Amino acid sequence: MRVEDNLKQIKTAIHEACIKANREPEEITLIAVTKYVSADRAQEALEAGIHHLGENRDEGLLAKWEVLKDRPTWHFIGTLQTRKVKNIIDKVDYIHSLDRLSLAKEINKRADRKINCFVQVNVSGEVSKQGINPEEAADFISSLAEYKNLNIIGLMTMAPHTSDKDLLRACFRKLKDIQKQVKNLGFDFAPCTELSMGMSNDFSLAIEEGATMIRIGTALVGQEGQEVK
């Protein structure tokens, strides 16, 4: 499938979810997750009119960056090892996986400008998932004030692999609730206006529950066999 054709279907689904939720499609930023595909396919996504690309490993990001440079807006969406921050920091505009103080400190140290960061929250409580516990999210964010190069733009979560819509909705709602708590703190460094949630299988529900950035890989660019590592 051409990216263009997949994009049409996804745009239709975004519109439908927005109608249900009484929202505007312009409120939703679509990030094409290119971790499973080649730089050529990522380029096809750009040519189809997608401006935001997401990668979950430093190697994948660097390989695509070599080809596409700063034409896309780059999102780092995967678990980020502290020692790898220096490899990606000059290339990314958004980091979706801030989940510990040591990482905040390293981003702050390596960045020469403000980096938009999402605090990743483990709303489902699955042990396999990264992220701060929901109860600790507000305290964690409060502790980031000293890191001047971080702009806490929002919260990110990964919902469980399930077709249980009630469970998925509950996860997305929980992230929205935490967002309200954080906004109430009123910190300049944490406007927390964005919610990064929703992937190929659950983005419609995520939009209905308030997502502003959705991260779509498989349904948009497909998978070319092995994940590009």
Ligand SMILES: *Cc1c(COP(=O)(O)O)cnc(C)c1O
């Ligand atoms: C791979 C990945 C996605 C996209 O997953 P799909 O199911 O292929 O849409 C989104 N977010 C993160 C953090 C990922 O690692």
